[in-house]
Amino acid sequence: MNRSILQLKGISKNYGTLEAIKEIDLNIFEGEFFSIIGPSGCGKTTLLRVLAGFEMPDSGSLYIENINMQNVPPNKRPINMVFQSYALFPHMNVLDNVAFGLRVDGVAIGEQTQLVKSMLSLVKLSGLENRLPHQLSGGQLQRVALARALIKKPRVLLLDEPLSALDAKLRNEMRQELIRLQKSLGITFILVTHDQQEALSMADRIAVMNDGTIQQVASPSYLYEFPSNKFVADFIGSINFIECQLSEIDGDIFKFITRISKDAFTVEGNKSLRIGQDCWLGIRPEKISFKDSDVVNPHHNKLSGVVTNITYFGQASMYHVEVIGEKTATINVMENHSQRSSYATNKVGDSVVLCWSTESTSVFTS
Amino acid sequence: MILCCTIVFLYAPIIVLVIFSFNDSRRNVTWHGFTFKYYEKAIHNNNLIEAFLNSLSIAFFNTVFSLILGTLTALLLWRFRFSYKSVYEGIILVPIIIPEICIGIALLVFFNLCGWPNDLPWPLNLSKITCAHILFSFPFVAVIIRARLAKFNLDQEEAALDLGANHKQIFKNVLFPHLKPALIVSSLLAFTLSLDDFVITFFMSGPETTTVPIKIYSMVRFSVTPEVNAASTILLLITIVLAAIAIWIQRGWAKEVEKS
Amino acid sequence: MKSARNHKLAFWLTFCPPTLWMLIFLLVPILIIGIFSFSAKQGLVDISASWVLDNYIRAFDPVYLSVFFKSIGIAALTTLICFLIGFPVAIGIASAPKSWKPVLLMIVVLPFWVNLLIRTYALIAVFRTRGFFNFSLEWVANLFGIPFEPLTLLYNDAAVILGLVYIHLPFMILPLYAGFEGFNKSLLEAASDLGAQQFKIITAIVLPIMAPSIISGCILVFIPALGSFLTPELLGGPSSQMIANVIERQFLAANDWPFGSALSMMLIYLTFGALALRYFWLRRRYFSSTENKP
Numbered sequence: 003m004n005r006s007i008l009q010l011k012g013i014s015k016n017y018g019t020l021e022a023i024k025e026i027d028l029n030i031f032e033g034e035f036f037s038i039i040g041p042s043g044c045g046k047t048t049l050l051r052v053l054a055g056f057e058m059p060d061s062g063s064l065y066i067e068n069i070n071m072q073n074v075p076p077n078k079r080p081i082n083m084v085f086q087s088y089a090l091f092p093h094m095n096v097l098d099n100v101a102f103g104l105r106v107d108g109v110a111i112g113e114q115t116q117l118v119k120s121m122l123s124l125v126k127l128s129g130l131e132n133r134l135p136h137q138l139s140g141g142q143l144q145r146v147a148l149a150r151a152l153i154k155k156p157r158v159l160l161l162d163e164p165l166s167a168l169d170a171k172l173r174n175e176m177r178q179e180l181i182r183l184q185k186s187l188g189i190t191f192i193l194v195t196h197d198q199q200e201a202l203s204m205a206d207r208i209a210v211m212n213d214g215t216i217q218q219v220a221s222p223s224y225l226y227e228f229p230s231n232k233f234v235a236d237f238i239g240s241i242n243f244i245e246c247q248l249s250e251i252d253g254d255i256f257k258f259i260t261r262i263s264k265d266a267f268t269v270e271g272n273k274s275l276r277i278g279q280d281c282w283l284g285i286r287p288e289k290i291s292f293k294d295s296d297v298v299n300p301h302h303n304k305l306s307g308v309v310t311n312i313t314y315f316g317q318a319s320m321y322h323v324e325v326i327g328e329k330t331a332t333i334n335v336m337e338n339h340s341q342r343s344s345y346a347t348n349k350v351g352d353s354v355v356l357c358w359s360t361e362s363t364s365v366f367t368s
Numbered sequence: 369m370i371l372c373c374t375i376v377f378l379y380a381p382i383i384v385l386v387i388f389s390f391n392d393s394r395r396n397v398t399w400h401g402f403t404f405k406y407y408e409k410a411i412h413n414n415n416l417i418e419a420f421l422n423s424l425s426i427a428f429f430n431t432v433f434s435l436i437l438g439t440l441t442a443l444l445l446w447r448f449r450f451s452y453k454s455v456y457e458g459i460i461l462v463p464i465i466i467p468e469i470c471i472g473i474a475l476l477v478f479f480n481l482c483g484w485p486n487d488l489p490w491p492l493n494l495s496k497i498t499c500a501h502i503l504f505s506f507p508f509v510a511v512i513i514r515a516r517l518a519k520f521n522l523d524q525e526e527a528a529l530d531l532g533a534n535h536k537q538i539f540k541n542v543l544f545p546h547l548k549p550a551l552i553v554s555s556l557l558a559f560t561l562s563l564d565d566f567v568i569t570f571f572m573s574g575p576e577t578t579t580v581p582i583k584i585y586s587m588v589r590f591s592v593t594p595e596v597n598a599a600s601t602i603l604l605l606i607t608i609v610l611a612a613i614a615i616w617i618q619r620g621w622a623k624e625v626e627k628s
Numbered sequence: 629m630k631s632a633r634n635h636k637l638a639f640w641l642t643f644c645p646p647t648l649w650m651l652i653f654l655l656v657p658i659l660i661i662g663i664f665s666f667s668a669k670q671g672l673v674d675i676s677a678s679w680v681l682d683n684y685i686r687a688f689d690p691v692y693l694s695v696f697f698k699s700i701g702i703a704a705l706t707t708l709i710c711f712l713i714g715f716p717v718a719i720g721i722a723s724a725p726k727s728w729k730p731v732l733l734m735i736v737v738l739p740f741w742v743n744l745l746i747r748t749y750a751l752i753a754v755f756r757t758r759g760f761f762n763f764s765l766e767w768v769a770n771l772f773g774i775p776f777e778p779l780t781l782l783y784n785d786a787a788v789i790l791g792l793v794y795i796h797l798p799f800m801i802l803p804l805y806a807g808f809e810g811f812n813k814s815l816l817e818a819a820s821d822l823g824a825q826q827f828k829i830i831t832a833i834v835l836p837i838m839a840p841s842i843i844s845g846c847i848l849v850f851i852p853a854l855g856s857f858l859t860p861e862l863l864g865g866p867s868s869q870m871i872a873n874v875i876e877r878q879f880l881a882a883n884d885w886p887f888g889s890a891l892s893m894m895l896i897y898l899t900f901g902a903l904a905l906r907y908f909w910l911r912r913r914y915f916s917s918t919e920n921k922p
Contacts, residue, residue: 056817076820089818093836102832103822154822371720371732374713378739378797381750388753437646444642448635460646463654466899467855469872470892473879474657477889481660503653506646564743567857567872571879581745588749588862597753600746611741615734 007032007190008053008158013062015048022048024214026062030158030192035184037193037201040211041237046194049211050160053192054083067157077106082151083160086167088143090135096122096146097131103154121149124183141172145179152187161193165200177204198238202226210234226286232366235284242290242333243366244283248275256365258283262327267303269363282366287320287336289362292348293355304357305333309348323354382604389597406594407602416599419583426494426579427562430501434558435551437502438509445510446517461511463504472571475500479572497572497579501562508561509554516550549617556614560607658896664889683890692874692891699870700898702785702860703853706792710800710849711842713793718804722811733805740798748862751791756782783865791859799848807841843906851899871895 008030015022023045030036038046051057053064055076064071066080082103090099100121101114109117122128125145135143144164151159164180165173181204184191195201201208202222209219210233218230229235232243249266250257256273257266258281267283275281293304307325310332321335335356337347348354390402410416441460445453463471479496488495520543528538566581573582580603587596666679686692721732739747755761815837819829835842857872864870871891878888 054817054821056820076817077823077825081821083818083821085814085818087812087814089812089814091815091819091833091837092812102819102824106823106825106828150822370713370716374717374797375735378736378794381754381794382739382742382747384754385746385750437649440642441646444639444646447642448639450639450643456647459650459655465851465903467852467872467895469855469857469875470658470661470896471654473875473888473892474661475653476879477660477664477885478653478657499653503649506649510646560741564741566743566745581743584743584745584749588745588752596749600743600749604742604746607741607743608738611738612734615737619730 004031004033009065011063013059015059021214033188034206035191037205037208039198039201044211045214046211050194055079080157082154082156084147084151084164086162088147092135095132095134100150121153125149140168158190163195241284248279261329262325262331263305268360270360284364285358287334290335290356290358293357301360302357306355309350309352385597386601389594389601391594406598409595410598419578419580423579426498427559429498430562431555431558433502434505434509437506441510442513460507464507468567472568476571493577500568500572505558505561512554513550520546553614556610560610661889664886665893667886669884669886683887687890695874703850706853707846707849709793710797714800714804718801721805722808737798785868787863788860788868791863792853796849800845803841803844807838
């Protein structure tokens, strides 16, 4: 297990009456690719700026490599940042931009040029030393910003929504690039983004933020399979929620009744709930399948409905199934097209029976 | 803070001037008491009144003609491509850039040489001054209107064409309303520039054709009574009111742009 | 945008009036004084249409050359002082809370609208021997029991420079403010993040990026200051004459139009020289001139 390189304890920051971040505790390990995600306004950018030193927290402590950063200004921290807008100096060419940090440190010119050249080849920008920022494309600007920050060999690299300005294809390319760079340099990366796909595909661990607080910190797969609350479940991937009420507890089998179906749903679990408590059941679309016979599996929950719409994704289709009981709900079912002939197995208007296992059901109280 | 000191520095002399216009003292050196009598003197000074009327007439005609010429220039540069356009754009700005004294004496020589008559009846006797004022006013108008035109969304024109309007209708109903704030601001600017001009007017004016700044200048040279302060304050008030209106309109139009 | 060739009528309709005006009232008069600058004075009022360089040679006479240099010096000093005051003021306004900015700008710009004459006269009233400033000093001196001699603040070079700074300060503040407003603040954070201290940030980042605005401000002050007439006339002493005053005397008192024309032409050349310097300096140093026109 790697040692912890960055510790946040009880960090809070207010802007007037607005509490941007509240009591943040976080431990980040050396050499990991860490990501902080959350919706707009959740405080992730504020947190990043506190780490960089551009904002002073109102309370709490920040330790980097066991040194308290309380009175350390941004230009003295062992942290560098890649800005969302790249913030390249428009009046300097690529070479001067990347060398800026070295120049400030008083590195000899000859050594500067050598280091810049090798960094540029690492980010695959060799040969563009004399270009000015306005002559570069979005992806190239990104790489220059990366090179400029990495050349100082920071202990931690902060990235503020680095891929948001790029088009989809470029974004995919850059994701792979960032992973490659991080693995080869072994520097701790902290990436802030609102795009959970980005975080899921790149990070070793993710912190999900909402409303100024951290909701859950875990690996991507753990977050996806075992979200700790309704917000995290909803934010990561897509999920179906069914409003329900706990009706019966039989050992570790919990029975829930809902308004959308006469049948009760069962979940195996060990949550502490009381009878009569209002809850939400969460099931991922890809965990639901269409039953093609009337065989009832005791470990499966089922629902009947009618297909109202199909969204085609190429590799899969999302079925929107309307379920009518006392209340109406739409359940989304994701089905991969694994056969060569990728026609939909069901059509709009078909009556279907959905089923999913009790293990795939999550229970949330809020 | 430096900002405050600067503001004080900028306004103090003017405020002192205004205060001393109420000074009940002929030599206007120490404060002797509050009075309006120098304002009365100023208002009843026939020469001053004549100068005032001259200034207003010149400013009026200047505004009208500068608006026309300035708008034409702005439309020209906005709409058309032609050879040596950038040279032309430079030339239009020359009257603003060249020191006023050069323009003043050049026009003095010019009018003298071509025998421009000096004893025309009012308002034609003001024509020399007016022509000079138009010369340095319309480039300002052109710059302001051009900036406004640059913000005109051409889609509006295409939409109007698509809906069947002809160019005259488009101009009247689409372009002109868009330009209105700029036109108002430019007229206020042209009016003020004309009202305030000294150097160029100095070379164009004669005994029958003084303007208020020229008159104040001669008053300053010969006697420094509070009457001068009073006359200055009156001119100042007019200018400030006009300027404030212009700035206020400008802000309204900037907000509109922000929203769209 | 349309081509002139394809819309002849509309084009000429818009083109002719302003162009004719420019031609008649600007280009022709300047051409005339250009020609005059090469002619000689005959007798009291006549001018002969000869082609001589006498006027220009006379303009290089030490007497007049010193006036030129003095004018350039005064204008340069004025520009420098305006910059030293204007720079912090512009930063101050740009850092003000959003709702205050337009108000502050208006306050700073409003004096510009006040008549030049009035502002200069106001300065006289404040700074003359028996003026407001001396009175305040005297009052303070009396408070401390110090003997007081009224300061002769007027009718010298310093007064002229003070007057010029007073008049032209808004012209320096406005372009500087515009530059600061449009400045990308994340560049400052990036520089700090990369280890730079305050001083380095200012010299390596702020000044180079602000250079076009700074130059605009300097030009907007230098050129009018160079050609100013009223301020040296009213505030200056006999030795504080600037070019414009000399030119005026040639035309109105001395009646030596050819010489006056030569002096005027030289002033015009100086003006265009300053503009050309700005154009070439910016083009050489900065990113493609088509993009960031200051």
